[in-house]
Amino acid sequence: MSMEAQLSLRRLEVFCLVVEEGGVTRAAERLMVAQPAVSSQLRALEQWLGAKLFVRASTGLVLTEAGQRAYLWAKEMLARSVRVRRDIRELALGVGGSVVIASSMGVGSYLLPPIMTRLRERRTGAEITVHIAQPEQARHQVEIGEADFAVLSWHDHDLPGAMRLEKLRDEPLVLCTSPDGPLQQRTITVAELAEIPLVGVPRQVAYQQAVDAQLRDLGVSNLNFVIRLGHAEPIKQAVIEHGWAALFPQYCVEGELSANRLRRIDIVDATIHEPIALLYRPDNYFSPLQQAALDAIRAAVAPA
Numbered sequence: 408m409s410m411e412a413q414l415s416l417r418r419l420e421v422f423c424l425v426v427e428e429g430g431v432t433r434a435a436e437r438l439m440v441a442q443p444a445v446s447s448q449l450r451a452l453e454q455w456l457g458a459k460l461f462v463r464a465s466t467g468l469v470l471t472e473a474g475q476r477a478y479l480w481a482k483e484m485l486a487r488s489v490r491v492r493r494d495i496r497e498l499a500l501g502v503g504g505s506v507v508i509a510s511s512m513g514v515g516s517y518l519l520p521p522i523m524t525r526l527r528e529r530r531t532g533a534e535i536t537v538h539i540a541q542p543e544q545a546r547h548q549v550e551i552g553e554a555d556f557a558v559l560s561w562h563d564h565d566l567p568g569a570m571r572l573e574k575l576r577d578e579p580l581v582l583c584t585s586p587d588g589p590l591q592q593r594t595i596t597v598a599e600l601a602e603i604p605l606v607g608v609p610r611q612v613a614y615q616q617a618v619d620a621q622l623r624d625l626g627v628s629n630l631n632f633v634i635r636l637g638h639a640e641p642i643k644q645a646v647i648e649h650g651w652a653a654l655f656p657q658y659c660v661e662g663e664l665s666a667n668r669l670r671r672i673d674i675v676d677a678t679i680h681e682p683i684a685l686l687y688r689p690d691n692y693f694s695p696l697q698q699a700a701l702d703a704i705r706a707a708v709a710p711a
Contacts, residue, residue: 501695509545511559556687577680588650
């Protein structure tokens, strides 16, 4: 066995204790071992380093210049070992480590943040990141390992064989308008949707594609979109300020409906929804934190 292989943290701990206690005798008492055992550890460390660490003086052992350097190094090594043990323990418990989630705009802006912030409160030291991306970008991020998994609005995209899609739920869509706007009806049929001014999202967004596909199946293909905006917040503002209407995932507007900033119009003859799915590589190993994130999302998003 090489001399380097014989270096141990225990030897460094003994050395630091001798320095801090001012001698071998008090260090041995602290360790509750015989003095020769402590002296043997010091000699072995000096042999490994190739330098004398102490000289004797009238006041006891005094560090040499090499000993002073070795003491600083030994303290840093011991501190790092504590940090490594802590980090590994946190990884094993799922309280440390990192998780990166790719997500579509609405899901990543409204649905995931409260789930992930609750997880972060329980998992001190965890690094949690939610990236907003289009479904194809999110799929690519998961495929190449930039994201651990994705939670997103999904609409009929082909998947490579290495990917797995897990349906979480169909989120109900709610037709909303301004409480005091020109649209005063409380109910509407799906056919009548084409007769009212709507605010939508860009055509290429998966959420809008899913909505359009469902409406076509219901016999509605030409809606009156007065403007298309890229995020739910400006859509809400446009609806409130101009009296238009928009279809929102329910999770986007619960606060506004409760505060009477938006008013719901019930669609009486159809149910329209946003398909929300989990996307991951089945061969991926999930750390305890990543598995905890998956479990939290499934528990909060999947229907009971």
